[in-house]
Amino acid sequence: MSAPDSLLRLANVTKRYPGAAAGDLPVLRGLSLEVARGETVAIVGPSGCGKSTLLNLIGTLDLPDSGELILDGQRLDTLDELALAATRNRQIGFIFQSHHLLPQCTVLENVLVPTLAKVGQASSLSSPSESPLDRAKQLLTRVGLTERMSYRPGQLSGGERQRVAVVRALINQPKLLLADEPTGALDRATADALAALLLDLNREQGTALIVVTHAPDLAKRMGRVLELRDGVLTAQ
Numbered sequence: 674m675s676a677p678d679s680l681l682r683l684a685n686v687t688k689r690y691p692g693a694a695a696g697d698l699p700v701l702r703g704l705s706l707e708v709a710r711g712e713t714v715a716i717v718g719p720s721g722c723g724k725s726t727l728l729n730l731i732g733t734l735d736l737p738d739s740g741e742l743i744l745d746g747q748r749l750d751t752l753d754e755l756a757l758a759a760t761r762n763r764q765i766g767f768i769f770q771s772h773h774l775l776p777q778c779t780v781l782e783n784v785l786v787p788t789l790a791k792v793g794q795a796s797s798l799s800s801p802s803e804s805p806l807d808r809a810k811q812l813l814t815r816v817g818l819t820e821r822m823s824y825r826p827g828q829l830s831g832g833e834r835q836r837v838a839v840v841r842a843l844i845n846q847p848k849l850l851l852a853d854e855p856t857g858a859l860d861r862a863t864a865d866a867l868a869a870l871l872l873d874l875n876r877e878q879g880t881a882l883i884v885v886t887h888a889p890d891l892a893k894r895m896g897r898v899l900e901l902r903d904g905v906l907t908a909q
């Protein structure tokens with residue numbers, strides 16, 4: 674049984690890529706993880722150890738070969754693609770190393786993209802009076818981008834683009850924010866500012882945060898640091 678405040682639970686998860694260069698050894702080998710609501714967790718480990726694989730499974734972008742994946746009391750490893758897509762859109766926000774913004778859209782349009790795919794879903798917004806547009810403007814102001822809302826990504830600095838990606842990830846008020854090396858493409862000062870922002874938003878919005886990172890400074894700021902090694906997680 675999971676603890677009452679458990680948000681995410683992985684139990685005995687395995688994942689292998691058939692025919693991969695690493696041989697047919699599974700990347701994840703019976704991995705377990707429990708994350709509480711609002712918790713912050715860093716996942717560290719050498720390149721190629723399976724960090725992105727793990728984050729993609731948690732984010733339901735890929736399915737495990739075996740094991741259980743439970744988000745907010747719901748088994749995800751048995752859902753069909755349509756149900757998964759709905760859960761992903763509503764409950765999970767993603768930030769990648771490269772921001773993946775749409776170059777032809779403005780900052781404001783970019784952060785509203787996840788709110789478009791809401792067909793057949795109850796709104797996850799806490800207050801019916803708060804429109805996605807209001808929330809987008811509020812969050813963009815919160816991250817210091819008030820003056821940049823009508824800019825296109827190409828007109829922004831790397832740090833600004835990554836802040837847009839953070840707002841886009843939070844726009845549907847997810848319970849869980851997944852970040853895969855979010856500061857990997859940023860200089861030191863900009864990376865520090867982004868880390869501070871992620872932690873402030875974690876506290877303000879109550880969004881649990883799982884960050885995969887190579888940066889020890891960023892990892893240390895999370896509530897817990899786990900190392901992925903030989904396909905399982907161990908506390909640091």
Ligand SMILES: Nc1ncnc2c1ncn2[C@@H]1O[C@H](COP(=O)(O)OP(=O)(O)O)[C@@H](O)[C@H]1O
Nearest residue numbers: 690693695700719720721722723724725726727
């Ligand atoms: N789609 C894929 N097909 C085959 N092999 C893959 C695929 N994705 C990752 N791998 C392999 O799985 C291992 C783990 O990769 P990854 O999860 O990206 O590691 P990390 O994010 O820790 O650098 C690596 O050996 C990688 O080459």
Ligand SMILES: [Mg+2]
Nearest residue numbers: 724725726853
């Ligand atoms: Mg990776």
